[in-house]
Amino acid sequence: MRGTYLSLVRARQIYYTTTRFADVFAQSRRAPLPLAERLRALPGVKAVQTRVVEDVTLTVPGLTEPATGRLISLPTHPGSADDLDRLTLTAGRLPAPDSDSEALVSQTFATANALPLGAHLGVILNGRWKELTVVGFALSPEYIYEIGPAMIFPDNRRFGVLWMNREALGTAFQMKGAFNDVAIATATHASVPEVLDAVDRLLAPYGGLSAYDRSEQPSYRFLSDELGEIEVNATYIPTIFLAVAAFLLYTQLARLISIQRSQIGLLKSFGFAAWRIGLHYLEFALCIVAAGLLLGIAAGIPFGAALIGVYRLYFHFPALTFRVTAGVLVTASSVALSAAGIGALSAVARATRLAPAEAMRPESPRRFRPGLLESLPWTERLDPMSRSIIRNLARRPWRAALSVAGIAMAMATVMVGRFIFDAVHHLVATHFDAAERQDVTVVFPDVRAPRALASLRALPGVLSVEPFRVMPARLRAGPRSKRVSILAVPPSGQLYRIIDVRGNRIDVPPAGVVLTRKLGEILAVHPGEMLRIEQLDGKRLHFSARVVRLSQEPIGISAYMDSAALATILREDAAISGARLRIDAREAPQLYVQLKRTPAIAGVSIRAATITTIGQIMNRSFILMTTVMTGFGIVLVVGMVYNSARIALSERGSELASLRVLGFTRLEVTQLLLGEQALLVIAAIPAGCALGALLCRLLIPVFDRELFRLPFLLTRATFAFAALITLSAAILAAALVAVRIARLDLIGVLKSRE
């Protein structure tokens, strides 16, 4: 697992280096090309690449809804020192130098829409319908994740990047001799914040939005988050697994030592030092572990490679291959060895503490004495079999407790897997039921006057329209700052709701802002405190606002304001940057056709599609974890129950065999032995529920991200699922042991003293 994570990190590293992924990014309205020279001259700047970037509505063959395309100009001097964020051509060729209708399409978008080379995409270029021909597929380090406008998650069917010649785009968008997007590589020792400030100063006169570094670049940030999740998984799962494995080793060795205690005594009486005997067992344990390690490495490498295979489907790194580094092997081995060592040492310590004379005697006959059992009134009614079961457990309370703990731990693992699965689904459901309730979101290329709404209302199938204004801003609270979008919504808005913990609507306050809880934490502000807000578009006003409340939507982070209040502050006349629509599903196809043909729309996102995509992405991040956790859990329960039943069988085999001689059926004898295990499992289930809940609780902060936040939500179904899995695994283990019980040697038991 760790190897998988490191391979991914390494692939990302290699990819970013070889493609010269930029360090600083900035957008502006329209900056003259010569400005690039001044940018290049800034201290700490190594390379500057200017681009023309525009979002347009695309008509994609086979897709009824409109898609959004991001048109990016190709570098004029490919391969030069200023060529940053280099493309990797995966198929086809570059557009012909003077062509204005050929385009490269991102590999992911092409794959998601099954676009062949030579496919045609309809696009409205500056008000005129145009057909583009796909001549090649490409990958870009800037768009490992392609996240469109007004999107939090990538949707590869409905948002894609297209690269065209600079000339063609320059003409279409009146950007001849100008640029509106710039990527900058900094020198190794440069101070990125200083570069950001300098870039901002230069771009400000040309409608520049504030520059940002990699950490705010959507694709980079998303990838880091996802790798972060994988890292958590890669650490967490093996830890649990190894802890349980050490425990299993301990019990196995303890059993071996109890069988061989007379030999230990004999060796001791011959004068062997305790440490030599201890060493012998330790060696033995290490041999087992070494064999395990070899097997583990042998099995682990293909497993890791398989995981990488799964991730290769998602991450489009050209250099993503599974490579086992010596470091990973050493870490894995030493972790496994120390886990095993701890298990082995404690068992060995017990053996070496034995005095020789004592060790040579068979382990003290099990002394059962009237105990707790007799003091309980209801035990009068128990049959002898149940009493035997209970007394056997009560005699070794520690071992019973350890078994219960082990099974509980395994169950907790299953539960965590299930919890994450449930929580993710719940998260998506709440977000879209309670917060984002629109069917379609339409984003304009820039801020529009409210009358743009009227034309939306006139579209077929539109039932209601709710405008919103998205204002890119930098929020500052003391030393902390964060670049986010301020979402201004009408106070009576129905299609977007600000919600509290329970998913209930919070009214947007007439003055002040509401922050997503997570954003409040990032900025370390509390309700009642003041916030500095710097507008990053338009007039670039600075103003202060009071934090009124924190909101609890599970996906994304935002700051909310009342649209009228924001308009007043900005002295705008109720400008809008998009609208949420509720539509009549039956008329959706006509609506989509219209939207595709509307030049004034930069992006359209469709609720159902968004939910599906988010579901898919969440699944991708978590499905492996949940299945692996569940799988491990099952293996662990089976292992624990089987192991503990086997120990019981080896200790009490002769008892059971004599009962068989006395005419007990296999079933009865099996009941006697497994009854004990059944009690352990039954005891472990509530413990597992508690432990599982605790582990899930501990995971909550780990999954408290900007992108999404898992709710701490344990349903009865989660518990039931874990309990059911645990029980079935236990039954499987029991069946394995039952086979052995059937093979008990009835005659042998009569010949030897136990």
Added chain:
Amino acid sequence: MRTNPEAGLWLFTATQNTSGSRAVQFIRTIPDRENRAACAWCARGIEWSAHCDKPMTPPGAHTPEHAAMNAQTAVRTDDPTPPVMSMRAVSKIYRMGEIDVPALRAVDLELHAREFVVILGASGSGKSTLLNILGGLETPTTGTVRYLDHELTAADEPSLTRYRREHVGFVFQFYNLLPSLTALENVELVAQIAPRARDAREVLERVGLADRLHHFPAQLSGGEQQRVAIARALAKRPDVLLCDEPTGSLDFPTGRRVLAALEQANREFSTLTVLITHNAAIAAMGSRVIRLSSGRISQTQVNERRASAEEISW
């Protein structure tokens, strides 16, 4: 009514007469296909007269000598009923890789109700093997073993388990009590599964353990544990009590108390008892003593007078 597949269908009606001994009538109903019945002594076929429907040999025996033997057995055991258990031509050969180890060779044996049979033999003579075969724990390599009209050699595992459960009481050399249960619970555990169990407390009182009911095995002496084991075996009201060296790991006085318990059980419950020992002194207790050497019955001896446990010493 019992059917004997080899002898056709006979009705055995056993009635207790006034003198206390049993009179048995053999009423032959239908001769089987081959017109054969079985000898009550050796179970071999009985010759039938060709011209009438009567057996040539005395009823129930295939030769006059066997008729005499039958009579003698009747005298000996006061019981001319057919044997509770019988073995015919039983051999047991253990295969140890390439070598065959014969543990029993062509053993014929019958055990009757209420007998106290002592099987005596040197170590390795096959005593335990014999007992295990009688107890349905092992199957002979050749030969047949019967319990009443059931052929154990033809039975499957579940039926053998049922046979042990309902009809056989075992007493082992090493007691094999469940350490987690008290004396009483150990007896109750087994009594629970038997269809006609005796009261556990009562049986324990019979073997002299009335004041040890709630002791765990670890709190009992070896002799006491063995008596618990005997009580456990008797509690299910077995038809046959099989004891493999019950005094093997006990000292003399303790062993004697255990033997007294067995003797008492045989007397009071009339349980057919088979006791294995390599201790010749114990042989005096048996109503019949069978000596085993190298897997064969070398000698059968009927004790006219059985010594009581008190009279024995070793």
